[in-house]
Amino acid sequence: MAKKNNKVIGQDAIIKKGWLVAHKWLLLRRLSQLGILGLFLLGPLFGYWLIKGNMSASLTMDTIPLTDPFVFLQTLFTGYLPQATVITGAVIVALFYFIVGGRVYCSWVCPVNIVTDAADWLRRVLKIKTSLSFSRMGRYGLLVVSMVLASVTGMLVWELVNPVTMIQRELVFGMGLSWLFIAGIFILDAFVSRRAWCGHLCPMGAFYSLIGQLSVIKVNTINRHLCNDCMDCFAVCPEPQVIKPALKGNAESSPVINSGNCTNCARCIDVCAENVFTIKHRFIN
Amino acid sequence: MSKQTNKASQSRRRFLENISKAAGGAALFGIGLGLYSQQSESLPSTAIRPPGVDNENDFLSACVRCGLCVRDCPYDTLKLSKLGDHVALGTPYFDARNIPCEMCEDIPCVRACPTGALDPELTNIDDARMGLAVLIDQEACIAFQGLRCEVCYNVCPVRDKAISINRSHNIRTGKHALFIPVVHSSDCTGCGKCEHACILEEAAIKVLPTKLAKGELGSHYRLSWEEKEKAGKSLVTPDIEHKYNLPEGSRYDYEGEGLIQPDSTPFNESAIDRLNKGKL
Numbered sequence: 216m217a218k219k220n221n222k223v224i225g226q227d228a229i230i231k232k233g234w235l236v237a238h239k240w241l242l243l244r245r246l247s248q249l250g251i252l253g254l255f256l257l258g259p260l261f262g263y264w265l266i267k268g269n270m271s272a273s274l275t276m277d278t279i280p281l282t283d284p285f286v287f288l289q290t291l292f293t294g295y296l297p298q299a300t301v302i303t304g305a306v307i308v309a310l311f312y313f314i315v316g317g318r319v320y321c322s323w324v325c326p327v328n329i330v331t332d333a334a335d336w337l338r339r340v341l342k343i344k345t346s347l348s349f350s351r352m353g354r355y356g357l358l359v360v361s362m363v364l365a366s367v368t369g370m371l372v373w374e375l376v377n378p379v380t381m382i383q384r385e386l387v388f389g390m391g392l393s394w395l396f397i398a399g400i401f402i403l404d405a406f407v408s409r410r411a412w413c414g415h416l417c418p419m420g421a422f423y424s425l426i427g428q429l430s431v432i433k434v435n436t437i438n439r440h441l442c443n444d445c446m447d448c449f450a451v452c453p454e455p456q457v458i459k460p461a462l463k464g465n466a467e468s469s470p471v472i473n474s475g476n477c478t479n480c481a482r483c484i485d486v487c488a489e490n491v492f493t494i495k496h497r498f499i500n
Numbered sequence: 501m502s503k504q505t506n507k508a509s510q511s512r513r514r515f516l517e518n519i520s521k522a523a524g525g526a527a528l529f530g531i532g533l534g535l536y537s538q539q540s541e542s543l544p545s546t547a548i549r550p551p552g553v554d555n556e557n558d559f560l561s562a563c564v565r566c567g568l569c570v571r572d573c574p575y576d577t578l579k580l581s582k583l584g585d586h587v588a589l590g591t592p593y594f595d596a597r598n599i600p601c602e603m604c605e606d607i608p609c610v611r612a613c614p615t616g617a618l619d620p621e622l623t624n625i626d627d628a629r630m631g632l633a634v635l636i637d638q639e640a641c642i643a644f645q646g647l648r649c650e651v652c653y654n655v656c657p658v659r660d661k662a663i664s665i666n667r668s669h670n671i672r673t674g675k676h677a678l679f680i681p682v683v684h685s686s687d688c689t690g691c692g693k694c695e696h697a698c699i700l701e702e703a704a705i706k707v708l709p710t711k712l713a714k715g716e717l718g719s720h721y722r723l724s725w726e727e728k729e730k731a732g733k734s735l736v737t738p739d740i741e742h743k744y745n746l747p748e749g750s751r752y753d754y755e756g757e758g759l760i761q762p763d764s765t766p767f768n769e770s771a772i773d774r775l776n777k778g779k780l
Contacts, residue, residue, distance in 0.1 A: 375537055
């Protein structure tokens with residue numbers, strides 16, 4: 216990675232825009248992740264049941280059902296047709312992510328992202344350069360495996376080991392040994408392979424990337440002519456392969472970052488001193 | 501080969517390599533996970549499912565592990581299994597010895613279930629079959645020592661149907677009765693109140709998964725007396741009335757007094773007359 220020596224990522228942006236603006240999207244994302252977790256915890260901790268359940272399926276204000284479409288799809292693959300409540304919930308959630316971007320789930324909602332971002336931060340600070348790498352296709356392999364296993368065994372096999380739903384559930388319902396999985400993912404990402412979990416292995420992320428393939432809200436390299444090749448966006452991006460086609464494309468190519476694997480985390484906007492990036496609907500060119 | 505096609509074929513090779521690596525790794529992992537899942541299907545015998553679960557496998561295909569049933573359980577009976585609990589991860593269960601099911605009439609856990617994993621057609625809690633109580637240790641149960649306890653009988657919400665007390669002779673004292681609790685699978689809901697209330701250090705009566713607790717007669721078996729009742733007559737050659745080979749004039753009443761002598765009128769006869777008849 217062409218990173219300038221000992222330079223903090225986004226240093227120029229911090230100098231030019233000020234620390235707060237250069238961390239705006241990161242702070243908003245943390246607020247969103249912790250806020251959503253906090254809403255789930257209002258009931259168990261303070262007895263105020265705005266939302267019941269967990270991120271696999273929930274009921275808001277005793278009326279609005281929400282269901283994780285990935286978990287829902289697994290139940291369909293077992294051959295079981297669930298009742299209407301859970302179907303409605305899955306449709307609502309899938310539509311939402313279809314509009315805002317599938318992997319917005321990963322960067323704005325999923326608490327595991329905080330763990331893997333922290334691991335990546337540690338990796339940068341300690342300058343860890345381990346070279347083991349997983350294929351970014353691995354997650355699609357696991358997505359297929361999770362659905363095939365559901366249909367072969369007739370049960371939600373992936374949910375027996377899914378670290379994402381496990382961590383989400385145990386944060387809300389009381390911690391078992393799932394902190395071991397949190398530690399495991401942290402160690403994997405920090406010391407074994409960069410962005411291994413969220414960027415290479417997680418089939419939930421893969422699933423949401425498919426929902427987000429055609430989503431409406433996208434990051435746009437609208438001012439790509441201003442790019443000074445500082446490479447900070449590539450260094451900070453959890454899916455750096457998605458930036459290049461838009462940022463470094465020729466004049467006819469779309470400046471929209473079209474990959475479903477862009478998580479719309481907007482850290483590129485934060486770290487860019489030249490204001491190359493912006494968030495827009497996809498129809499702008 | 502031109503430089504460009506060479507480059508294209510290289511990138512194609514890299515792509516194929518990448519795909520096969522991912523597919524191979526995922527497939528290997530899938531096989532391992534599939535095998536592990538077979539093991540996790542076995543539910544520990546102390547873990548009881550909420551009402552409305554007829555078949556463990558069907559349940560595991562339908563439950564999305566959201567915990568809404570747990571949240572709506574007013575007695576904190578239900579728990580979601582955590583990593584390390586040996587129950588399929590994230591699914592609801594309860595431990596009857598700890599907190600039994602209170603058998604709410606409106607069955608809030610079933611109503612809360614968004615998927616139908618807890619059968620919404622269960623509307624009468626008495627029809628629930630969460631498990632089956634079994635008086636599993638007759639050595640420790642104090643009723644078998646001839647002591648009066650009957651706590652399990654008294655706490656049973658379906659008393660006299662799900663548990664009844666059968667009296668039998670106490671051989672040890674020779675003059676008392678044993679008051680033995682007997683569970684009837686036709687009415688036991690598996691709520692576990694009996695197990696919870698059992699006064700022993702370790703409960704002698706336990707709720708077990710029905711599959712574990714219940715035997716089953718071969719489907720070809722027919723019980724003659726039931727068949728006879730159904731048909732209204734004997735289906736085989738009618739029984740010949742049993743005859744005893746007794747001295748002339750004597751009778752034997754099987755269900756009543758036993759041997760009856762023709763002229764036995766023991767208390768209105770004088771001893772001399774009896775002696776004259778050759779009887780003692």
